[in-house]
Amino acid sequence: MNALNISEYMQTLGVQARQASARMAKATAAEKNAVLKSLARLLRENVEALAKDNANDIERAVAAGLAAPMVDRLKLTPRIVEVLAQGCEQLAAMPDIIGEIIGMKQQPSGIRVGQMRVPLGVFGMIYESRPNVTVEAASLSIKSGNACILRGGSEAIDSNRALARLVQQALTDNGLPAEAAQLVQTTDREAVGQLIAMPQFVDVIIPRGGKGLIERISREAKVPVIKHLDGNCHTYVDDPVDIDMAVRVADNAKTQKYSPCNASEGLLVARGVAREFLPKIGAIFAAKGVEMRCDAEAKAILSQFDPKDATEQDWYEEYLAPIISIKVVAGVDEAIAHINHYSSHHTDAILTRDHVNAQRFLREVDSASVMVNTSTRFADGFEYGLGAEIGISTDKFHARGPVGIEGLTSLKYVVLGQGELRG
Amino acid sequence: MNALNISEYMQTLGVQARQASARMAKATAAEKNAVLKSLARLLRENVEALAKDNANDIERAVAAGLAAPMVDRLKLTPRIVEVLAQGCEQLAAMPDIIGEIIGMKQQPSGIRVGQMRVPLGVFGMIYESRPNVTVEAASLSIKSGNACILRGGSEAIDSNRALARLVQQALTDNGLPAEAAQLVQTTDREAVGQLIAMPQFVDVIIPRGGKGLIERISREAKVPVIKHLDGNCHTYVDDPVDIDMAVRVADNAKTQKYSPCNASEGLLVARGVAREFLPKIGAIFAAKGVEMRCDAEAKAILSQFDPKDATEQDWYEEYLAPIISIKVVAGVDEAIAHINHYSSHHTDAILTRDHVNAQRFLREVDSASVMVNTSTRFADGFEYGLGAEIGISTDKFHARGPVGIEGLTSLKYVVLGQGELRG
Structure with missing residues (x-):
């Protein structure tokens, strides 16, 4: 694709994600949990097929002379697939926090004011090498009622495509839109530049990777970034x-x-x-x-x-x-x-x-x-009881420390009245 | 000042604010409330002096041919000063939420994990005309344990300076640093450009004013912005x-x-x-x-x-x-x-x-x-029981809707152990 085509392609992903997010936001807990359980089953059923796709990535990486630890990170072993499947089941077993209302209190005027937890909308995930992030991010996105656009590293593209297909099948098998979890199909770098500059379609960007990548994204993004820099x-x-x-x-x-x-x-x-x-x-x-x-x-x-x-x-x-x-x-x-x-x-x-x-x-x-x-x-999401972790924030704004499902939500005000008027 | 001097000046404000914020973060509730009560007293004692400084702004505005509603917004009447004083007293009477720990739960490893509410650090407030914002922003900043840098409109500079002096006197009279609430003394526009681009010193920018101002700030800021655009x-x-x-x-x-x-x-x-x-x-x-x-x-x-x-x-x-x-x-x-x-x-x-x-x-x-x-x-902070309102956010990230003291804080994780090891 040339730059113009990539721009159009990313806009299309954005429009579709925004539409899907409205459906995901009103999905019931039962619907979302059914998707997660289907995904766990599909992962286990496709261990061999996944190994094949993963072998393509590994072969390319070895041929390109990638260092052994880098090649290691690409691996999608049966054990890793099983861990991903269990992660989906654990998420399905967790309480659904979307729609919960907190702090409802009556005010002197008579109105009652509280806050309802709602999804952020659409998040963009930018990551390198490890293909398991595709499933981790998509499953957290589903549980939290968001839509996501996933941009994995080019070195893992075959594995990521195979995993994303299973995620989308789990969604559509349960009556939810495939566009709730879209993988960016082009490996062109220009796609990242587009993804971080569409505030009309993407509410937050979560990068995972080296400090250089994260600094560049933070500098150039036109939307909020949940960023994780050093751990000193x-x-x-x-x-x-x-x-x-x-x-x-x-x-x-x-x-x-x-x-x-x-x-x-x-x-x-x-x-x-x-x-x-x-x-x-x-x-x-x-x-x-x-x-x-x-x-x-x-x-x-x-x-x-x-x-x-x-x-x-x-x-x-x-x-x-x-x-x-x-x-x-x-x-x-x-x-x-x-x-x-x-x-x-x-x-x-x-x-x-x-x-x-x-x-x-x-x-x-x-x-x-x-x-x-x-x-x-x-200091991590599993040890803190968050169920799973989409990343760790070293920022103070919005989310700080390990970010789980709650970090992918926001609170809107809910006001209940009986005809009160402002005087 | 020329651009270079303004840059140096704003950096100095930033360094001082960052230092003051560390002291404010550990100030006791009693210290902060004493400042707010002193400020209420000082406002009442200085009604006449404030009227004089305000008259300078009004005179300049009339001479410059400002429209009547614009001149009106500049006015610091005895009634407005009394409302500001009462606002400070109301804030002093509110519970202090800094240091509260929520959700402390034991995890399977034995560690107990909760979250402590802490100040964001330093916020920059950019506003137009109404000088009362100087006191509203400073008093919320004090109560929430933050430091603030205030940039009011040039048309209200005399009133803002007089009010900021009272705020700083209230701080130092009670043993807290004057630099916890600094007014930008230059009316040069370049100062705004600097204020929104110092992530090392300023954690969040809160603009109040016309849509044009807010859109420009959001576009150019290098730090998060709590922004309020349209109310349709x-x-x-x-x-x-x-x-x-x-x-x-x-x-x-x-x-x-x-x-x-x-x-x-x-x-x-x-x-x-x-x-x-x-x-x-x-x-x-x-x-x-x-x-x-x-x-x-x-x-x-x-x-x-x-x-x-x-x-x-x-x-x-x-x-x-x-x-x-x-x-x-x-x-x-x-x-x-x-x-x-x-x-x-x-x-x-x-x-x-x-x-x-x-x-x-x-x-x-x-x-x-x-x-x-x-x-x-x-839909406003007072009616929602927030005590006061620093602004209204039409964003989803961090704070949504009327933003009170809580919106000026973040939650950090607190972990209590008895020698647990990660296995």
Whole structure:
């Protein structure tokens, strides 16, 4: 397609999505759950066919010389398909929040005023490599009564097409419009530029991918973006603290997995417990091959574990690797100040016995998730009980932190009267 | 100032606001309420001084040949000052929602997850003429624990400066930073361009003013905008309906005041009640000099009242004047379809006895406020019990409808653990 054709094509997707969204907004819980259950069944019935389509993507990726981890992300194994099917069933089993009315109160005039939860309308999802996002996004869209336009990476186009066909079959098999979940069929980059600039058809854009992609989309979008940038998360070990608990949690926060955005990249330790705590965690990090980049004080305490000097840039860094920055601080004040300055406002935790320090940390640390005595690795939609997660927001506006079904809705005012007049 | 100086000046305001916002976020309810009570006192003590500064603005406006209604809007009468003082006291008396924690639930892992309400941070307010907005915005900012940068119209600069001085005195008298509420001191337009493009310092922009201003700001802003565009509101008279109630409410919705955004601009009438209802409301509209722009069917019924033909454009129109469009529809389906097509998604009401139609209207009309059996004129923050209103949002994202203190806050996740690890 040339640019003009792509523009027309995207407009058509937009018109169709807007129309479908009106139908989805009034779909009953039973209708939406039936679609999700059908989709689970279709996924299981088509494991082999999906493997074939997926093999095309893998073959192309290998031929193109893609790095092994990139090829890995493309894989749609029977296990992944089963997880997707179970996810659809879990969503079907969750309560339907669309149409719920909250806070209905009578006002002095006599009118009763509350708020009804309604879908946002249409969202655009822009993602790379992993084809499972196609099903995750579509199923959340269906449950929340929205319509979605999905733009996956060109490297996964065959898998995405196959999955999108199953989603649309599940919709039409249950009397709902196929256009409620449309995959962008062209892999031309121009399509992304169009998708993020149609406020008349698309209410919000959710990008998933590298920082470069997300920054570009945020800069150029003409509609709101639920964006997830860095995860420079911190664990702060306060004084007093249960040292053994602190060692276990700080270890888990850094080393349980190195690549997730909610892994801790910075460790702050109160001076009063540094000499007791640091050698214990240092031994674990050293045994696991985690490089420690330290301020002078931490370095002195950890000298036996070959610590490195932290530079100013280290305090900002999201390593996503077996590296951690370590700093000794005077106490909770310095910890909060450090975090509010250097953190990416994603997730930060305090480990402490002190009630006042815990309360201050929760209140004053300006991050999407603030935690006491647990691992930053818990910051995700499933662990928070949201059922599923369309993304994590590092913004403050609309949705903050893990975004589930509720983040795809808004509240409109509902006013019930008996003929009241404004005086 | 030249463009470079303005840029530096606005950056300085931004840095100062960001710093002040951290202090405001942890201010206690007692501190914030003390500021609001001081401000009420200062306003009353300075009625005469304010009148003097206001007289400068009025004089300049008259000399510049501004139209009478524009000059009127500039006026800061003793009565208006008293209303502002009372507004501050009302805000001080309201509960403080900052720091409240909602929905704390234990998850299967053992962690407890809830959400804490926190200020957005810094908002920029851009407004025209009415100087009272300076106090309304500053007082809402204080109560909600935010910092604000206020950019009023050049025509009210003397009044705005005088009011902003009182706000800052109230802040510093109570140990809070003056920079929590800063007025932009230059009237250069370039300052607006800067204010809406500093995402590092300003979290959201709230414009109040004409559609042109708001559209320009939305187009050019690099931060989220809580925007209020048209108010093309509808009243739909269903069948069956209490005709007398319908006549009173439809009259109130159109004629109680013509200029507000929540006045009804369109009247839809179910065919089954049109012959009984329309002559009654037509007589009232005719007596009050309201021009009726009708479709053929309504025109035939209203022939004795000199009705006009409605054009296609009339269905879209926000008259803000003694003019109303009138259309006979088959029933609730056609009414909902008409409203979702032509309305500005601000406020729309159904007048009915039918329960099913009422429920469908509430669910399916895609507007910020949907009403049953009452006047669209009720759509505002005070009538909804929000205490005060910083604006009305016709968007779906973040805040919809009248925006009060809650709209100036966001929710962050709070996680409480006892050493849980991610497995």
